[in-house]
Amino acid sequence: MIEFPFPYLTTGTIVHGCGRGSKELGCPTANLDASSIENLPSEIDEGVYFGWAQFLTNNNDELYKLVASVGTNPFYKCKVKTLEVHLMHNFESDFYGEKLKIVLLGEIRKMTSFKDA
Ligand code: ADP
Numbered sequence: 001m002i003e004f005p006f007p008y009l010t011t012g013t014i015v016h017g018c019g020r021g022s023k024e025l026g027c028p029t030a031n032l033d034a035s036s037i038e039n040l041p042s043e044i045d046e047g048v049y050f051g052w053a054q055f056l057t058n059n060n061d062e063l064y065k066l067v068a069s070v071g072t073n074p075f076y077k078c079k080v081k082t083l084e085v086h087l088m089h090n091f092e093s094d095f096y097g098e099k100l101k102i103v104l105l106g107e108i109r110k111m112t113s114f115k116d117a
């Protein structure tokens with residue numbers, strides 16, 4: 001069941017981040033451009049969320065389960081809040097520049113830091 005205040009809807013173009021999702025952590029996160037955060041309610045907690053994603057730009061109408069992070073990645077002490085999305089699917093290639101529509105359906109946990117990567 002979807003509980004208040006969900007769902008949250010937004011869209012964004014996939015931009016380059018620091019590249020550590022796949023290289024350092026083994027989990028690529030498609031970083032969405034700043035407008036994707038601006039379209040979320042400003043009171044949204046920094047944390048990890050689940051939901052669904054769909055591409056708007058590559059003639060692929062598949063729905064993908066997602067896990068998303070909203071926040072400043074405190075372990076890496078980033079200054080800017082980002083929305084980063086891991087799609088639960090093995091893709092054959094990168095898809096920078098594509099546009100994603102996402103719906104966040106619930107929260108998994110609040111943003112936190114860890115003692116190592
Ligand atoms: P960056 O710091 O540039 O975001 P990442 O290491 O986090 O780099 O990798 C993210 C990129 O990997 C995405 O922009 C996308 O092009 C690609 N990618 C491949 N598979 C996935 C996936 N399952 N979920 C998210 N991004 C993926």
Ligand code: MG
Nearest residue numbers: 017021029031
């Ligand atoms: Mg990333």
